[in-house]
Amino acid sequence: MKKQLTKTKTQKEPKIVGPSLVIISSKGAKLSTIKSLISEAQKKFSNVLVVPINKIQIQTSEQGAGLFYKGKNLLCFDVIYPRVSSKDFFLAESVLKIIESSDSYSPVSLKSFHMTNHKFFTSQILSNKGLPGVTSTFFISSKRAQMAVSETGFPFVMKLISGFAGKGVVLINNNDQMESILDAVNLFEEFICTQKFIKGKNFDIRCYVIGNLVLTVKRTSKKGDWRANISRGGSAQLINPTPEMISIAQNAAKELGMDICAVDLMQHKNKWVVIEVNFMPGPFMKYLGNTIVHEWVRYLSVKGKKVQNEETKK
Amino acid sequence: MxxxxxxxxxxxxxxxxxxxxxxxxxxxxxxxxxxxxxxxxxxxxxxxxxxxxxxxxxxxxxxxxxxxxxxxxxxxxxxxxxxxxxxKKGSYYLSDNEPYTFVSLAINNVKTPKTLTSGSGKNIERVSKNISYPLLVKSFVGKKAQQAIIANNGKELNSFVKSIKSDIEGFMLREYIDEPVISCIVVGDEVFSVKRKTKDQVVVPIDKGEYYKLPDSDKENVLNATKVIGLDIAKVDLVKGRVISIEPNINLKNFNKICSADIESRIVDFYxxxxxxxxxxxxxxxxxxxxxxxxxxxxxxxxx
Known part of the structure; x- marks a missing residue:
C-alpha cells in the first residue's frame, strides 16, 4: 500500500476548495516562465503555489515520506508540476519519488526525469521501442573512443555526463579534434556519449506534447550555428505538424512516461528522427506568447478536476 | 552457466x-x-x-x-x-543518492531513522524542530556527502551550516542513534552480520568487529531493504534495527573471517x-x- 505522511497531516490542514496546483521550480528557473504560469494558472486553479525545489523539506520516518514548504503539506494539492532540471538531481529524485507515491497528479515521472536528463538513455529507450533516433554510443573510458567512431563515423557530437549533469556538447570533425578533447576528458571521471552528427538544414522541429495535443514549432538557428537553439539567437514559429511528427512525439512521450514534454526532431534522409526529449521545456514566449503556457495550464486543470472528483468519491 | x-x-x-x-x-x-x-x-x-x-x-x-x-x-x-x-534496474540510481534511498525505504515500510532533507541551510534550525537531537548532519556537493558532524543542539547545527562556504546541493539531518552499527552482507535471503562498536561516536572498522546473530525482525527489515533497492547482493548497515545505509559494492575480506563463512561460495550457490x-x-x-x-x-x- 502506498504510504505518505500526507495521510495523517491532511486532516489538520484547511481544506482547499477547487483544484489546487503546486509548481516546483528549478534552481535555474526562468522568472518570465514562472510568472506566466502563475498568471495563467490563477484563471483555472483556486490555489496556486510556486515552490523553489531547494526550499522544500523532505521528511522520512516510519510513517512514510512527505514534502513540506513553510509548514504546508505539498501532497494535499491536486496537481504537482515539477519543472526541474539535471541541476536539481540531488533533491529531484526524492521529490519525484514521493509525488509518485501520492494521490496528486503529476504530468511527469521519476523515470522520465532519469531518462531525459541522460542523452544516451533517451536514445536507448526510444531505439529499443522502434522510434527513429540517431546512432549513439556510451562508455566510461576514453580508450573506447575509436570503437565509438567505428559506429558513428565523423563528424559526431560528443556530450560529457559528469556525475549527474550534462556538461555541454562538442562537435568533432576528425581524429585530431577528438584527441585534444579526450586529453581533457582523461583528467576527470566522465561518462562519454557520442552521437552521429546529423547535418540538417538550418532548423529543427520542437513538438510540445500536452496530453493528446501536439503543438509544433519550427526553430531556426542563428546563421553559422549548428544548434537550432533559441537561447543562442535563433527564432521560432508555430507550424502544422505532419502525422509522422505527431506520431513520433506522442510515442516518445508515452515511452518515457510523460504527459507534458517537448520532443525535438530533425530531418535525416527524408525521415524525422528524435534528437532530444525535454523534461522542462521553455515555452518560447518571445515568439509564441502565452500559447504553450495556456495549453499546459488547461491540461493540468482538467487533470486537477479529475483528482478532485476522485477525492470526493472517496 | x-x-x-x-x-x-x-x-x-x-x-x-x-x-x-x-x-x-x-x-x-x-x-x-x-x-x-x-x-x-x-x-x-x-x-x-x-x-x-x-x-x-x-x-x-x-x-x-x-x-x-x-x-x-x-x-x-x-x-x-x-x-x-x-x-536490478534503478538500483544504482537509488543507492547513489542518500535522501532518495531513505525516501524509497520509508515509502516501502523499511525501518529507518527519521530523516529531513533540505536544499537550503536557511532556517535549518526551524526545520530541525521536526526531529530530535542528537542529529547526524551531512552537507552534499552533487550527490556526494561533503562534510558530516553530530550536532547535539541547535547552536551546533547552526554553526556547522554557517561554516560551509562552498556551493552545496543541500543538507540531510538524521536522528543519530549512539549504538553499535551492524554491518550485513546480503546474498539472496542469507544475511552475514558483524557488530561494530562505536568509540567517541566513531564506528570501529570492520576488522575490529565481532560476529553477530541478527534477530529475525532485523533480518526481515534488511531483506526488505535490499528488495526495495533492487539488490540481490548488497552491504547493509543497521543501527538499532534501522537501516542507515545500503550499497551494491561488497568487500568480503573481513566478513568471511569474522562470520567463519565463505561468502563468495554462497554467492556462487545463489547464482x-x-x-x-x-x-x-x-x-x-x-x-x-x-x-x-x-x-x-x-x-x-x-x-x-
Whole structure:
C-alpha cells in the first residue's frame, strides 16, 4: 500500500476548495516562465503555489515520506508540476519519488526525469521501442573512443555526463579534434556519449506534447550555428505538424512516461528522427506568447478536476 | 552457466571468478571500462573489448554506486536481453543518492531513522524542530556527502551550516542513534552480520568487529531493504534495527573471517539457484531470435 505522511497531516490542514496546483521550480528557473504560469494558472486553479525545489523539506520516518514548504503539506494539492532540471538531481529524485507515491497528479515521472536528463538513455529507450533516433554510443573510458567512431563515423557530437549533469556538447570533425578533447576528458571521471552528427538544414522541429495535443514549432538557428537553439539567437514559429511528427512525439512521450514534454526532431534522409526529449521545456514566449503556457495550464486543470472528483468519491 | 564478472578492477573481481571456477562454472572477468553501449535503429548492443556478451548467461556486477549514469543504461540492456544480474534496474540510481534511498525505504515500510532533507541551510534550525537531537548532519556537493558532524543542539547545527562556504546541493539531518552499527552482507535471503562498536561516536572498522546473530525482525527489515533497492547482493548497515545505509559494492575480506563463512561460495550457490530462471530466459531469447528472422520474411505479418 502506498504510504505518505500526507495521510495523517491532511486532516489538520484547511481544506482547499477547487483544484489546487503546486509548481516546483528549478534552481535555474526562468522568472518570465514562472510568472506566466502563475498568471495563467490563477484563471483555472483556486490555489496556486510556486515552490523553489531547494526550499522544500523532505521528511522520512516510519510513517512514510512527505514534502513540506513553510509548514504546508505539498501532497494535499491536486496537481504537482515539477519543472526541474539535471541541476536539481540531488533533491529531484526524492521529490519525484514521493509525488509518485501520492494521490496528486503529476504530468511527469521519476523515470522520465532519469531518462531525459541522460542523452544516451533517451536514445536507448526510444531505439529499443522502434522510434527513429540517431546512432549513439556510451562508455566510461576514453580508450573506447575509436570503437565509438567505428559506429558513428565523423563528424559526431560528443556530450560529457559528469556525475549527474550534462556538461555541454562538442562537435568533432576528425581524429585530431577528438584527441585534444579526450586529453581533457582523461583528467576527470566522465561518462562519454557520442552521437552521429546529423547535418540538417538550418532548423529543427520542437513538438510540445500536452496530453493528446501536439503543438509544433519550427526553430531556426542563428546563421553559422549548428544548434537550432533559441537561447543562442535563433527564432521560432508555430507550424502544422505532419502525422509522422505527431506520431513520433506522442510515442516518445508515452515511452518515457510523460504527459507534458517537448520532443525535438530533425530531418535525416527524408525521415524525422528524435534528437532530444525535454523534461522542462521553455515555452518560447518571445515568439509564441502565452500559447504553450495556456495549453499546459488547461491540461493540468482538467487533470486537477479529475483528482478532485476522485477525492470526493472517496 | 557462463558468468561475466564485471568490476572496476581485477583485484575486486578475482576472488569471485575463482569461486565460480571452483564450482565448475565458466566465469570471466572484464573491466567495466571495456564495455560500450551502442544504440541504433531499433536496438541497443552491448559491446565488450576482447569478448562477446552472447558468450554469457549471467552477469555479476561490482561497481561503485557513483557510476550510476553508466551502470543504469547497462542494467536496462542486460535485463531486457534476459541476463540475470545481481543488481536490478534503478538500483544504482537509488543507492547513489542518500535522501532518495531513505525516501524509497520509508515509502516501502523499511525501518529507518527519521530523516529531513533540505536544499537550503536557511532556517535549518526551524526545520530541525521536526526531529530530535542528537542529529547526524551531512552537507552534499552533487550527490556526494561533503562534510558530516553530530550536532547535539541547535547552536551546533547552526554553526556547522554557517561554516560551509562552498556551493552545496543541500543538507540531510538524521536522528543519530549512539549504538553499535551492524554491518550485513546480503546474498539472496542469507544475511552475514558483524557488530561494530562505536568509540567517541566513531564506528570501529570492520576488522575490529565481532560476529553477530541478527534477530529475525532485523533480518526481515534488511531483506526488505535490499528488495526495495533492487539488490540481490548488497552491504547493509543497521543501527538499532534501522537501516542507515545500503550499497551494491561488497568487500568480503573481513566478513568471511569474522562470520567463519565463505561468502563468495554462497554467492556462487545463489547464482546456481538462478540457473532455471536463466535457462528459461535463454529459450525465450531464442524464440525472440526466430521471431525476428521470420518477421523479415514474407511471413513477417504473423510475427509482429
Amino acid at each position: 557462463r558468468v561475466l564478472v564485471l568490476a572496476e578492477k581485477k583485484k575486486i573481481a578475482e576472488n569471485f571468478v575463482k569461486a565460480f571456477l571452483e564450482k565448475g562454472i565458466t566465469a570471466k572477468y572484464l573491466r567495466l571500462s571495456k564495455v560500450m553501449l551502442v544504440s541504433k535503429k531499433d536496438k541497443t548492443e552491448i559491446k565488450l573489448v576482447g569478448s562477446n556478451i552472447d558468450n554469457f548467461d549471467a552477469v555479476f556486477l561490482q561497481a561503485r554506486s557513483s557510476l550510476a549514469p553508466f551502470v543504469e543504461p547497462l542494467l536496462e540492456e542486460l535485463t531486457n536481453q534476459g541476463f540475470y544480474v545481481n543488481s 546456481l539457484s538462478k540457473e532455471n530462471e536463466i535457462k528459461r530466459k535463454s529459450i525465450f531469447s531464442e524464440l525472440k531470435d526466430i521471431r525476428s528472422i521470420f518477421s523479415k520474411t514474407i511471413f513477417g505479418r504473423f510475427f509482429k
